[in-house]
Amino acid sequence: MIDLQNLLDDVVGDIRPLIGHGAAADYIPGLAAVDTNQFGIAVATRGGEVYASGDATVPFSIQSISKVFALALVLAGNGDSIWKRVFREPSGNPFNSLVQLEHEDGIPRNPFINAGALVVTDRLLTATDGSAAEAVRRFMRDESGNPGIESDAEVAASEARNSHRNASLAHFLASYGNLENSVDAVLDAYIAQCSIAMNCTDLALAARFLASNGRKADGTSFLSASQTKRINAVMLTCGTYDAAGEFAYRVGLPGKSGVGGGIIAVMPNNCTICVWSPGLDRSGNSVAGVAALDALTMRTGWSIF
Numbered sequence: 399m400i401d402l403q404n405l406l407d408d409v410v411g412d413i414r415p416l417i418g419h420g421a422a423a424d425y426i427p428g429l430a431a432v433d434t435n436q437f438g439i440a441v442a443t444r445g446g447e448v449y450a451s452g453d454a455t456v457p458f459s460i461q462s463i464s465k466v467f468a469l470a471l472v473l474a475g476n477g478d479s480i481w482k483r484v485f486r487e488p489s490g491n492p493f494n495s496l497v498q499l500e501h502e503d504g505i506p507r508n509p510f511i512n513a514g515a516l517v518v519t520d521r522l523l524t525a526t527d528g529s530a531a532e533a534v535r536r537f538m539r540d541e542s543g544n545p546g547i548e549s550d551a552e553v554a555a556s557e558a559r560n561s562h563r564n565a566s567l568a569h570f571l572a573s574y575g576n577l578e579n580s581v582d583a584v585l586d587a588y589i590a591q592c593s594i595a596m597n598c599t600d601l602a603l604a605a606r607f608l609a610s611n612g613r614k615a616d617g618t619s620f621l622s623a624s625q626t627k628r629i630n631a632v633m634l635t636c637g638t639y640d641a642a643g644e645f646a647y648r649v650g651l652p653g654k655s656g657v658g659g660g661i662i663a664v665m666p667n668n669c670t671i672c673v674w675s676p677g678l679d680r681s682g683n684s685v686a687g688v689a690a691l692d693a694l695t696m697r698t699g700w701s702i703f
């Protein structure tokens with residue numbers, strides 16, 4: 399048995415020189431103000447044991463990590479029909495790029511770039527009669543056991559004031575007939591789900607279904623084993639945008655990042671990992687977070703390969 403607690407403390411020591419490297423996302427002013435000298439890591443086992451080190455109980459903005467949970471809720475409720483409206487190929491482009499969407503007739507490359515996530519949120523809005531973000535928050539609360547999880551109204555308002563790119567993507571989708579709800583409703587729901595504030599421990603706990611063949615914390619089935627495998631596959635190929643190849647090379651696990659500096663990673667049938675540090679690289683992935691996952695997987699030998 400590995401001593402996970404010691405190991406996590408060692409990983410924090412390994413990557414300490416990188417904490418504070420990179421820049422906080424500045425296109426959402428509410429995120430730019432966050433102190434980049436923070437780092438947290440948490441591992442949740444399938445059975446619900448948690449090991450954590452650093453700032454693992456400090457809440458941060460989950461941003462694009464919410465896209466995994468929205469997709470999971472859509473697949474659980476509506477099955478595979480979403481795949482008619484969004485592809486499953488890596489984009490090789492920045493997460494908020496507009497160009498590909500026109501070339502590919504309004505069908506986004508994958509559900510984890512912004513265009514694809516807007517389509518997924520649109521479906522979830524229809525399926526939940528307008529309460530898509532609340533469905534994501536409820537899932538987070540139930541699976542982490544923390545009833546206090548909320549969206550951060552200030553971050554949401556700040557993103558809403560600066561959402562010209564996402565509004566453009568949404569209008570583009572609508573022009574191709576790939577939205578069921580109004581552009582405003584989809585943007586509101588998307589921004590609300592992105593602005594959910596959570597800490598590493600709660601996110602690692604909430605993501606456990608990805609390491610448990612789709613089973614929830616209470617043991618009931620949420621997704622089938624093959625649906626879960628497929629979400630993990632799309633995370634591996636598309637979860638860190640145009641750096642997905644490098645992330646797979648360094649970490650060897652499915653992962654999903656957000657511009658708040660968080661990343662979740664999955665060791666199937668074993669555990670989930672959440673790291674957080676706000677300094678981002680050029681692709682929008684946490685510098686210290688990726689380094690920590692690299693160090694952790696090197697030390698444990700965890701890999702899907």
Ligand SMILES: NC(=O)CC[C@H](N)C(=O)O
Nearest residue numbers: 461462493512592656657
């Ligand atoms: N990569 C991200 O985390 C991006 C999410 C952010 N809310 C956006 O839409 O730009």
